[in-house]
Amino acid sequence: MLIGDVFSLMSEQKDFFINLTLEHLQISLIAIVFAIIVGLILGIIVSEYQRNKWILSIINFVYTIPSIALFGFLIPFTGIGDISAIIALIVYALLPMVRGTHSGIVNIDKNIIEAAKGMGSTKFQILYKIKLPLALPHIMSSIRTMVVMTIALTGIAAFIGAGGLGVAIYRGITTNNIVMTLAGSILIAALAIIVDFLLSQIEKLTKYDEPHRRFLHKYNLINKKTVIGVLLIIICILAANQFLTTSEENTINIATKPMTEQYIIGAMLEELIESESDLNVDLTTGVGGGTSNIQPGMLKGDFDLYPEYTGTGWMEVLKEDGIYNESLFNDLQSKYNDEYDFSWVGMYGFDDTYGIAVTKEVADKYNLSTYSDLASVSNELKFGAEYDFYEREDGYDALCEEYGFNFKSTTDLDIGLKYNAIKENKIDVMNVFTTDGQLNDPNIVVLKDDKEFYPSYLCANVVRNEVLEEHPELKNILLKLEGAISAEDMSRMNYEVEIEKKEPKDVAHEFLVLKGLV
Amino acid sequence: MSVAIEFKNINKSFDEKKVINNFNLEIDKGDFITIIGSSGSGKTTILKMINALIKPDNGQVIVNGEDVSKIDVVDLRRNIGYAIQGNVLFPHLSVKDNIAYVPKLLNKNNSEKSEEAVKKWMKIVNLEEELLERMPYELSGGQSQRVGIARSLAASPDILLMDEPFGAVDAITRLKLQEEIKRIHNETKITIVFITHDINEALILGDKVLIINEGQIEQYGPPLEIKNNPSTDYVKRIIGNV
Ligand SMILES: Nc1ncnc2c1ncn2[C@@H]1O[C@H](COP(=O)(O)OP(=O)(O)OP(=O)(O)O)[C@@H](O)[C@H]1O
């Protein structure tokens, strides 16, 4: 049973989930506190001075920006991580706050306000003695909506490398681990429900036509001192937390992309660096958007190193034209050095590129080992790939033209079904990624791209030179993994995580032990 | 006898419509003035000029010898009690805090003094002390009106403005409240300006009755004079059924 799996995962990895939950609460809470303060102030300004209505329009507009787009927009300014996430959360939380405060204030009976004025209250006294308390129930229910929304939205923050339960969801999605995704989602929902319940109790207390109020009143529980006191305590806790978690001098910040193999490599780097040196590793796993968000983070100095693929560096980062092959590596290295002051250090040894695979049976029957071998018998074989492969510019048509393939038939298949189809002999040939976990199967053979049609995507670390200079020991540690991981190794480890549901950390550790590195 | 409130050549229009037309009036200190007139005749407008909630287009309103347009309105208002139509207690404050509202504005740090004032005025308006901690929604209509009166008097103002304060209560409660306000007036000798729609109430309570129509004075004098010598047809019609 799925739910059973979820709970056993949670209890197995209690610390992991408790940590994420605390992080989640912390990020949400910071955003909520700021949103309440700023939202109240803006809400008051908008309602007290009609000419400030435009503030409401701006906030309305910002609210319609999709969250992913807003995150993307913030990254160049505030970088990857908690800060961007918190800012984005505050921005979203402002709308319900400002609207709630505004409508709470403007809907107060005009006669009551006139009475207060006629008795000699100043504008400020009317605001804090009459308007705010009367608007409070309305404001409280906006706060409640906003808090629940923020807790849910914090789940998306993992996309830009912030912590919280979104990390579990995102990791589950990228490593094909639905139980992990569910566990994260269930915890977020539980948090939201619990907090909503607590706030609904507090909301009752703010209603002045219910008996609770008199109780509070009698013991004078709602007054300036308690409110300021509670706020101060929250701020102190948050501040203390921030100080305690600020990164130290000797911390290496490592980012990884949202791909199973990168979670594994990240874990390897963490273990290896921490056991071989005095350095601490702060690992930000599965940064959403991959290279396009990690590269800016590297440039800002938020990250010190990350595993990257040579072909990606050449085409996506340097934006060079043409197919990358390893004869261009020196160019790649010097361009990175000149343009970014980064180095490529420690080639892991595997190439994560596009490939073509056939069953062992077919390979043996026709004696196939390269794409050219395949070309001569392609008219007898059935080809399968995901829809997307037939559409891409460097996809099916280009491949056929280069090698002169002429398959008996072609089929569109969902990426998850491809491997089943070939095992059941519904297709004979399919496209793959060379480190796919499911390639870890003796019955499937990957052929060699003998004309180098596909770019090379060797995996290595991109490291900031400044960090290499500051910590000279780092380079040698990274070089320990040079040539250590073959495509078969990587595919097997991916298989262990994606199919056998092992933890990336455990898989990484076993591998290091096997290689005698720890 | 000195003058508490004086209107000099007051004019007031709302959106081009003349509401108050060359209005002149003197109210003596310690007098209980009742104002009566048909709906929309400008009664509330006149009353609100006394505590500067409405400013005249031209002319002067003089309170205790000072032109209200030249003094600090907040101070002015704190020395003028204000009780208005309908139930406008502050719904988020207990009876005690409603009554103590103005005293607290005045002596911010002296809660004992405010508390004393609250108890004194609760007694004067005949409210049992056990109501002290109640919230407005837990009061009857008559109790609310009493709290409203106590609130308007709690800072011991020397002028009290009341705009149809007994509009929303039943006839019996109304009679009681009338007796009480009369008694309070006799005890405190403050100046009271009291708007009503009820000619009987106006004649019973007022030392002087002011009858206005379309922003102008029809007649201003003691109840007997009004009854015996109605000066215009409008006045006759108003007292016609007494
Ligand atoms: N703020 C305002 N804006 C526009 N017109 C107003 C305003 N206040 C009062 N008026 C108009 O001025 C006139 C006098 O109003 P006022 O409130 O003084 O009447 P009133 O004698 O107190 O009537 P009622 O017995 O119904 O309370 C009315 O025609 C009213 O519509």
Ligand SMILES: [Mg+2]
């Ligand atoms: Mg009126």
